[in-house]
Amino acid sequence: MHNKKPYPIYFFFTKNKKLSKESFYLEKIKNHSLMLLKITCFLKFILPFPLKYKFRVLNIKNKILFLETSNSAWMTRLKFESIKILFLLKSKILPSLSYIDIKINPDIEIKSIINNKINIYNLKNNKKNKIYNNKKITKKSIKSILYVSRNNKNNLSIVLKRIANIIKKNI
Structure with a gap:
């Protein structure tokens, strides 16, 4: 050995x-x-x-x-x-x-697109985490969101009301 x-x-x-x-x-x-x-x-x-x-x-x-x-x-x-x-x-x-x-070589473009999508996805996730951790929404901004939702009759008003309710629960 x-x-x-x-x-x-x-x-x-x-x-x-x-x-x-x-x-x-x-x-x-x-x-x-x-x-x-x-x-x-x-x-x-x-x-x-x-x-x-x-x-x-x-x-x-x-x-x-x-x-x-x-x-x-x-x-x-x-x-x-x-x-x-x-x-x-x-x-x-x-x-x-x-x-x-x-x-x-067309494969270069495909590889770069995939890499860019991965980088964008990672950046978005990092930004989302930073936004939730660093910025807080005030009660005044909730009132303004509800005011905008009352004046609209479209689906936008429904979405804005949901957002306002979610924010109220998290405050």
Whole structure:
């Protein structure tokens, strides 16, 4: 039976004599992913507001930067900005970069919509909790709600009366 302990994760991403070949490949992957992350942050800093969230950096291969966007409208906007992107990336990060290739992937839009809905839902829940905890409705506001409900003959008056009764119970 072997008495070997598991290695910590940073062990694989640094140069080690024990894992020379494997650590070389893992270090190469680490450097490549850090480069992609750096390019993504730089592009989000450069690009105008709507474009910041409508693209994804896929890869760098053979001096070509591959970007991905959700539809052809965003692709044309990125193509319009590609000269500026190419110039700035050459001057700041990747001097060997020669071309930017932009591809369309509609799944990006679906993922961003789902993420936005989740974020909006979380914000609404947080706001509701803060409103109930921080703000109190006075008796004067209840009277004004009842006054508005008396003057209306629609369903609005029924809803306003219900709201006023709920508020009275909670005070």
